[in-house]
Amino acid sequence: MSISLMRTTCTFCPFGCTLEIVRRGRQILGVEYPEDSPVNAGRVCARGTLAARLLDHPRRLCYPLLNGKERTWDEFFAEVGPQIRNCPSDELAVTYDRNLTIEEQEMVAGFAHQFGTDNLAAAWPEAELLLDVLLRPVSGSGPQRSATLDDIVNADSILLVGDVFGAMPVVARTVLDARYRERNRKLYCLDSIRTNAAGFAHKFLWVKPGTEPIVLFAIASLLDARMKKIAPETVVAASGVTYAYLNELAADFARNRKGVIIAALNSGRTSHPELLTSALRLLMSKLKGTKGLLASRESAVVPGPSALGHILNRIEQGKIRILINFGMEFPFAWPALLPRLEPLQLLVTTAVLRPRMNLSGWVLPVPLDIEKSGTVRTLWGEMKLVPAARPVSGSRTIEQLISGLIGSPPARVELPLPPTSESKGRELAEQVRQLFPNENDSADDEYRFQLLAERPAYGFVVEHAPRNLSPEAPTVSIHPADARSLGIRAQDNVRLATPLGSQRFAAHLSETVRPGTLLVDYNRIVTRNLFPFRIDNSSGMVIVSPTRAKIWRDE
Amino acid sequence: MARRIVLDLDYCIGCQTCTAACQAAFHGEARIRHGTPATTALLPVACRHCEQPLCAAACPFQVLQVTEAGLVVQNSFRCVGCRSCILACPWGVIDETLLRHIPQKCNLCADRKGQVGRDGPRCVAACPTGALKFLDESELPKPEIGRRFLSRSPYWRRT
Numbered sequence: 099m100s101i102s103l104m105r106t107t108c109t110f111c112p113f114g115c116t117l118e119i120v121r122r123g124r125q126i127l128g129v130e131y132p133e134d135s136p137v138n139a140g141r142v143c144a145r146g147t148l149a150a151r152l153l154d155h156p157r158r159l160c161y162p163l164l165n166g167k168e169r170t171w172d173e174f175f176a177e178v179g180p181q182i183r184n185c186p187s188d189e190l191a192v193t194y195d196r197n198l199t200i201e202e203q204e205m206v207a208g209f210a211h212q213f214g215t216d217n218l219a220a221a222w223p224e225a226e227l228l229l230d231v232l233l234r235p236v237s238g239s240g241p242q243r244s245a246t247l248d249d250i251v252n253a254d255s256i257l258l259v260g261d262v263f264g265a266m267p268v269v270a271r272t273v274l275d276a277r278y279r280e281r282n283r284k285l286y287c288l289d290s291i292r293t294n295a296a297g298f299a300h301k302f303l304w305v306k307p308g309t310e311p312i313v314l315f316a317i318a319s320l321l322d323a324r325m326k327k328i329a330p331e332t333v334v335a336a337s338g339v340t341y342a343y344l345n346e347l348a349a350d351f352a353r354n355r356k357g358v359i360i361a362a363l364n365s366g367r368t369s370h371p372e373l374l375t376s377a378l379r380l381l382m383s384k385l386k387g388t389k390g391l392l393a394s395r396e397s398a399v400v401p402g403p404s405a406l407g408h409i410l411n412r413i414e415q416g417k418i419r420i421l422i423n424f425g426m427e428f429p430f431a432w433p434a435l436l437p438r439l440e441p442l443q444l445l446v447t448t449a450v451l452r453p454r455m456n457l458s459g460w461v462l463p464v465p466l467d468i469e470k471s472g473t474v475r476t477l478w479g480e481m482k483l484v485p486a487a488r489p490v491s492g493s494r495t496i497e498q499l500i501s502g503l504i505g506s507p508p509a510r511v512e513l514p515l516p517p518t519s520e521s522k523g524r525e526l527a528e529q530v531r532q533l534f535p536n537e538n539d540s541a542d543d544e545y546r547f548q549l550l551a552e553r554p555a556y557g558f559v560v561e562h563a564p565r566n567l568s569p570e571a572p573t574v575s576i577h578p579a580d581a582r583s584l585g586i587r588a589q590d591n592v593r594l595a596t597p598l599g600s601q602r603f604a605a606h607l608s609e610t611v612r613p614g615t616l617l618v619d620y621n622r623i624v625t626r627n628l629f630p631f632r633i634d635n636s637s638g639m640v641i642v643s644p645t646r647a648k649i650w651r652d653e
Numbered sequence: 654m655a656r657r658i659v660l661d662l663d664y665c666i667g668c669q670t671c672t673a674a675c676q677a678a679f680h681g682e683a684r685i686r687h688g689t690p691a692t693t694a695l696l697p698v699a700c701r702h703c704e705q706p707l708c709a710a711a712c713p714f715q716v717l718q719v720t721e722a723g724l725v726v727q728n729s730f731r732c733v734g735c736r737s738c739i740l741a742c743p744w745g746v747i748d749e750t751l752l753r754h755i756p757q758k759c760n761l762c763a764d765r766k767g768q769v770g771r772d773g774p775r776c777v778a779a780c781p782t783g784a785l786k787f788l789d790e791s792e793l794p795k796p797e798i799g800r801r802f803l804s805r806s807p808y809w810r811r812t
Contacts, residue, residue, distance in 0.1 A: 101768055120769060128678050130769055131778035141781045144673035151677055267668040267781040274664055274782060294666040556669035563676065 099123045103130055104486035107474060109197070109467035110145035110558070112398040113268050114476030117142050119150055119468065119486035126153045126487065137247075137478060143267040144556040145396075148563055149468055153487055156564050157452045159463040160492035166456030171494065174460060175502045181444055182420060182503055187214035191409045191418045193221035195425030196397045197450065197464070199472030199483060202496040203400075204510035206424050209500050211511045217418060218514075219406045221428035222399040223435065223631065223640035225363045225371035226265070229393035230400055232361075232375045244477060245358045245390025247272050251279075253390075254354030257347065258287045259310070259378065260362035263294045264554040266394040269360065274298060284350050286343075288313060290367065291552065291617060292610040301343045307548055307615065307644055308369045308533060309337035313344065314377035315530045320348035321384040326527060336533065357385055362394040365642035366551025366620050366629050370533065372637060376526050396553065398475045403514040405638025410438045423447040424496055426464070430455055433627050434598070435640070448499070451562070454623070462499065465489035545646035547580070547616045549596060551629065557621030572624055574603040575617040576649065581607050586651050593652040594618070596628045596645045602652060616647055655722040656789040658685075658699055658761070658774060664784035671697045671776035671785055675759075678775050682750060684759040685776050697776070697785065700725065700746050700759035708758075711741035717758075726763065729755045761787075 103118040116135030120127040129150045131140035152158075161168040182190065192210040194203060210218040220227060233244055250256065250272045263270045277285045277298060287299035290307040305313050316333045319325040330341045351357045361378055363371050382391055412418045421442055429435050429445075430453040439445055445459030450466055469489045473480045489495065500508040560570050574594050576586065586592055590605045594616065601624055611617050618625045631642045667687070675683040685699035706725045709717035714731045717738060734754030739747045747758045762774040771778070773787040 103769060127768070129674070129779075130771070131775070133778075138781075140778055141783065142670070142674075142779055143668060143781050144670045147670065147673040147677040147779060263666045263668065267666060267670060270666050270668075271664070271782040278663065294668070298666075554668065556673060559673045559676070 106486040108146040163461040189419045191217035191421045193423045195428045197426040205508040207513045208509035208511040219402040219404040226395040228375040245392040249390040253358040255357045262362045262394045265362035305337045311373040311377040318381040360392040364553035407633035408638035419443040426450045463493040549647035551620035557619040571604045573606040575608040577613045664782040674775045674779035707741045708738035711737040
């Protein structure tokens with residue numbers, strides 16, 4: 099049987115890379131890299147290489163599950179259909195996470211609209227969702243413009259905020275080409291962790307965790323003489339950044355007419371991601387000339403009209419009885435949220451892989467994006483999906499699922515956008531001031547480290563790939579000086595504990611973290627239990643924050 | 654001299670896509686993986702296809718041989734899993750984990766040409782920044798490869 103190459107679009111992030119699935123008949127052999135692909139020239143990141151391995155993954159879900167036990171689709175529709183049809187609209191919540199085409203998102207919105215429920219939200223409790231909000235127009239102002247690859251290539255100054263190369267490695271080529279093109283092109287990097295990108299930057303603003311909004315606000319105030327400034331010594335003391343770097347960055351962006359900001363925002367990296375995005379928006383508004391903002395994200399999930407936090411609150415209050423989620427990860431990818439779902443009478447969710455835990459409720463098998471046709475949203479516009487394989491046996495498409503529940507083909511409704519509000523400069527200044535260290539702040543003697551999270555593309559492979567022959571234990575990065583003081587050597591087994599729980603890790607000595615800081619990979623589900631989350635009452639965002647931790651050698 | 658994998662430090666961001674691409678092609682065991690030559694560097698390393706391979710000299714069953722093109726290839730049929738090659742390799746690029754009983758060593762994706770008609774290793778094709786290149790001797794001294802490394806910012810590369 100001959101080999102065929104099925105060209106499709108990778109949907110593991112919104113970059114929209116083209117790749118090919120190698121098949122021999124129905125057997126999936128791997129991934130190939132077509133050099134003539136328009137956006138990525140055949141290059142993919144680690145997530146893209148996973149595409150073929152997910153298609154025939156040993157844990158691929160092929161049957162509906164109820165409380166972890168296999169059932170049939172007929173049983174599901176017979177049992178759940180009447181419950182949903184008879185449920186009052188305000189007691190039903192509909193959510194969605196990733197692995198949905200635009201058409202499927204519209205069907206989900208149509209499903210919610212048909213039942214008259216306002217409880218429609220993105221079940222993607224990740225800080226990067228705020229970056230999508232960042233690019234939406236605020237009432238009374240024009241739309242923000244998402245930077246294009248040409249903007250990056252031609253940029254005089256590029257500012258990377260957060261772990262851009264980790265979130266979206268394929269963008270690195272364009273950034274580095276721009277960096278090397280001419281000597282007067284400048285690359286700046288701002289982050290609390292010394293990431294890959296820092297090694298390439300002309301100036302690296304290594305901020306103390308959680309102080310990114312202070313620094314961004316300070317840069318904005320340097321660009322606008324009318325803004326009230328924060329005293330330089332206060333900015334330096336709070337953030338640890340050299341003020342001369344801020345002056346240089348501001349002068350560059352003021353002088354150069356083509357500036358681009360690329361931002362990445364993963365959970366567990368900063369305590370106030372909403373302030374960070376507000377400060378970014380403020381900074382963008384102060385830049386003159388051509389400018390663009392690129393949101394470097396893992397997922398193209400867009401916010402819905404409601405918010406996950408509001409829905410979780412209503413579930414806790416007993417006001418929502420049924421939650422139905424369309425996607426592939428919620429809620430089992432966020433174990434900390436599971437207790438908040440216990441009051442539900444019925445939980446239905448969809449998945450591609452069998453969850454590692456037994457979920458109370460229904461888990462339904464659905465196709466992967468690369469098994470579907472449709473349109474997906476990427477950073478550069480909409481792209482067509484071509485199915486690289488038939489949907490796995492036993493799965494049902496979103497259209498089939500909704501049709502089975504309501505008894506007719508689903509209507510498609512454009513997903514309503516959430517209302518966008520913006521903190522005014524003065525209001526933001528007050529909020530930013532609350533981030534300044536207080537003389538009353540005292541470090542916790544027991545949990546004396548600050549625990550941050552990263553989310554590199556390779557971690558996604560480690561978490562989701564079929565078991566590799568040499569499985570990688572979760573690692574925690576610790577500064578060598580801290581390790582010496584605790585008697586920890588490289589690759590030692592250590593135990594990391596936060597107020598929420600503890601977990602075993604392998605120690606990785608690294609100077610990418612400051613002394614007093616620890617770093618773990620948020621891709622690994624086992625690390626997520628260590629981080630607390632809070633619900634921002636005004637926006638309803640679920641925010642996962644850095645936390646305090648202790649670490650010791652575990653024999 | 655046959656073409657070899659060359660790493661351009663000016664573009665390597667330590668994303669480990671090369672490892673992931675190799676795992677995807679070879680049943681979950683990567684033949685190129687990241688080494689930490691110093692606490693501040695994370696760089697991909699793979700078989701160097703030495704001109705006088707010590708792994709081939711150590712192998713008691715002539716499993717590893719040098720081809721006319723200068724590649725060190727495995728005839729896995731003869732391998733008994735004695736691990737002599739793993740111990741002998743001065744670069745440490747043959748991992749001690751065995752797939753069945755056979756240690757995994759980079760063969761520059763020799764199967765790719767026959768499978769899909771494309772030349773070159775998959776790690777090179779997948780590399781998001783093009784840091785990994787597949788070059789022969791005449792292309793090696795290209796001035797721009799790695800020279801910018803000397804003039805880049807003083808911040809260390811992350812590990």
